[in-house]
């Protein structure tokens with residue numbers, strides 16, 4: 001077991017937690033900034049690496065915890081050295097910690113379940129609380145000890161696990177103490193601060209930002225009746241979450257709907273770990289005489305009475321997704337702009353549609369039930385062989401059925417192999433091979449390599465995956 005001592009320090013201005021390996025090494029420090037009684041969530045804390053006398057900032061930790069928050073909505077996220085972990089809560093005794101490569105179950109230790117000797121040994125040192133870290137089996141623990149009012153922690157981990165993945169667990173009890181007595185500043189309390197302007201910002205958007213329509217679109221070919229379900233829900237204005245693997249037609253479906261119904265269409269930047277509310281609602285840009293708020297896709301969709309499409313919500317920060325709750329509930333959004341605060345409201349055609357591949361293999365974050373329950377969810381899967389052939393023939397006009405069948409067989413071959421590498425294969429590459437085969441001088445083998453094989457095997461350090469896939473190509477294409 002690797003062991004790390006956790007100390008909580010307080011100097012004049014701020015408190016911090018220090019994580020020190022028992023075998024001398026680099027020390028990690030999390031700073032706790034002093035907070036007001038009322039806070040905006042998330043609250044961010046800096047993470048630094050201390051080596052001798054030098055100190056380098058290596059990330060941050062964001063906490064979504066406050067007095068008026070339900071436990072299920074508690075999240076702690078750390079982003080350090082380009083790795084993100086997320087701790088979310090199931091109930092008072094259990095939490096899930098997701099790192100990019102692992103899921104851990106964090107369970108509060110029940111003292112009575114401990115063996116007599118272990119309990120006595122721990123209690124002698126002032127043990128009062130602890131967690132088991134499980135990944136199928138217990139791979140580590142975090143114990144808290146109190147001696148003469150001073151609290152210290154001990155993190156123990158099997159050697160192959162990174163202690164930096166557990167920073168959020170290490171500071172959890174500290175944060176609960178600090179944050180649970182804080183009230184979140186809600187939008188309502190903001191409204192009281194400044195008068196709400198009537199319609200000025202909406203008018204600004206209407207007169208400065210033209211309506212965006214989908215003039216050309218690819219026809220969506222229904223597979224199993226999902227198109228009808230989608231249209232029914234979308235017509236009613238119900239928020240829809242399309243859940244399906246990459247390249248299964250999610251974007252195609254939405255754009256086709258916007259196109260044939262001639263509804264204005266606005267797409268948020270593709271969701272990622274850094275997506276912020278500003279990316280969706282709007283951000284300040286310098287202007288003369290004072291900065292203006294450039295509206296984001298959500299504000300545009302609400303004001304122009306159209307569709308807001310948010311692609312890839314899987315990796316998006318829960319804090320950002322909470323920000324959407326108000327809009328999801330009553331189609332209202334309070335915006336601060338150059339005109340002050342204003343409530344904008346979506347009209348009849350305003351629709352929120354999001355998509356993602358919400359599979360625990362691909363999504364490092366557990367979306368909260370509160371978020372998920374606000375959407376109707378349509379699960380999409382890849383079309384069967386017949387459906388795939390139909391799609392390929394419709395996307396590459398003039399393609400003969402033999403070729404469509406060959407490429408379809410290859411997609412299915414490839415998926416079989418890719419499954420053990422936890423990879424999917426959508427239709428995008430296959431569509432491109434089909435289209436190119438009609439016009440390109442390159443051999444079919446080359447086209448398949450460029451559009452379908454290489455994108456999947458690029459990150460494999462050895463050539464095995466590439467070779468396995470190529471074997472299938474050679475089997476299907478003779479000569």
Ligand SMILES: Nc1ncnc2c1ncn2[C@@H]1O[C@H](COP(=O)(O)OP(=O)(O)OP(=O)(O)O)[C@@H](O)[C@H]1O
Nearest residue numbers: 219220221245246247248249250251252427428431
């Ligand atoms: N049912 C379908 N009807 C028409 N085209 C389809 C269908 N399913 C897949 N396609 C084709 O597959 C390709 C990928 O589709 P699309 O971009 O809609 O996938 P996606 O699910 O949005 O993928 P991602 O999650 O990667 O964004 C496109 O060329 C699209 O034309």
Ligand SMILES: [Mg+2]
Nearest residue numbers: 250251252311
């Ligand atoms: Mg898409």
